[in-house]
Amino acid sequence: MLKPPHSQPAIETTDPRVQRSRRMLMDALVKLLTEKEFADVSVQEIADEATLNRATFYLHYPDKDALLQATTEARFRELIARRGLSFTDCDGALRAIALGVCDYLAETTSCPSQLSQMPLENSVISLVEGMFQEGASAHGVEPSAEVALRGTAVAWAIFGAARHWFLTTERLPAEEMAAKIEVMVKPMLLNASH
Amino acid sequence: MLKPPHSQPAIETTDPRVQRSRRMLMDALVKLLTEKEFADVSVQEIADEATLNRATFYLHYPDKDALLQATTEARFRELIARRGLSFTDCDGALRAIALGVCDYLAETTSCPSQLSQMPLENSVISLVEGMFQEGASAHGVEPSAEVALRGTAVAWAIFGAARHWFLTTERLPAEEMAAKIEVMVKPMLLNASH
């Protein structure tokens, strides 16, 4: 469900030991996910795979959902960065974001069967939301409830569409899908953004 | 996560014992949710509250998430039915659905603090999706990948917007919000539906 305690604690630490432990835990989870479902992975297994003690796991994440969340977020951020997403051109950004989400789903969930489930969504959607906020403020659109609402709705629409695409057999190339999503979703932004 | 086994098994049984047990489990969960967080509710507590054996719980649902899912779906269906949502007028339907989702979130999650989390979404979104399918086919729009995609994206957008609204302090009346959502989301449907 929700992790109010260390919801976003897993960031900002310079201590190399901490960095190392967290990376090892993430890598361990990713490896285990190529072998079995998330639900079938225990904290003990993750700790073993990471060559860390189980108690150490709980020093960093409240439970395995939080680790999945953090891992997901890190991978998605990296993917976006690798694509060199810049918000200098407003027009390309929408398609790029859609493409990023499609790519992300296709890449990180192709392993066992359908990991395309819920815990992933929280982090990805809120990241996409953040991108819209960023993009809007970068272009002088002052933040308002209206803008925030539209950003949220668009983020959810994009994720929902990308997920739909991902769950489809015989799917189109990601680029085509991203273009489709762009034209479908763009009208939602036109009334209130600049 | 996902429950492939009895994902939608909780339907269609005439045996009164089954009906009774499932209803008692749902009612028990609803009652317990007024007292504590979902994460803090154990299967044993649910069974006790329902005056059923714990093993009986597992005869009906694979875990407590599945019960929450089923309970959620039942409540949302009932709410929609109570509002007398009809799809005879295409124009009102969109706003009515948005209103239904807002109502739903406001009603079922006001109890402890924030239950507005993930397990709920699956069922509600797919229900809304189903409504679009239904509405489209009722008006002679032949089913296509395009229509399905738009329905999905709209469902996610509505849910995301309603959730955003729900998590806002000082929120507008649900009716106003639903109207806002309608105008925001409607353009997504215009190109491909009739």
Add this chain to the structure above:
DNA sequence: TTCTCCTATCGACAGGTGTCGAGTAATCAA
């Protein structure tokens, strides 16, 4: 180096989970 702070380790704990086999009781059809 030495000292301090923080992280990682270890063993153990009370509790929860999901499943099983065997027995009881309710339902439905013949």
Add this chain to the structure above:
DNA sequence: TTGATTACTCGACACCTGTCGATAGGAGAA
């Protein structure tokens, strides 16, 4: 009513969870 079927109960099982206190061990500053 009888008999077959199915739901429910019960106790027990191995395992996982989240947390604790005590201890060892690196990182960085004095």
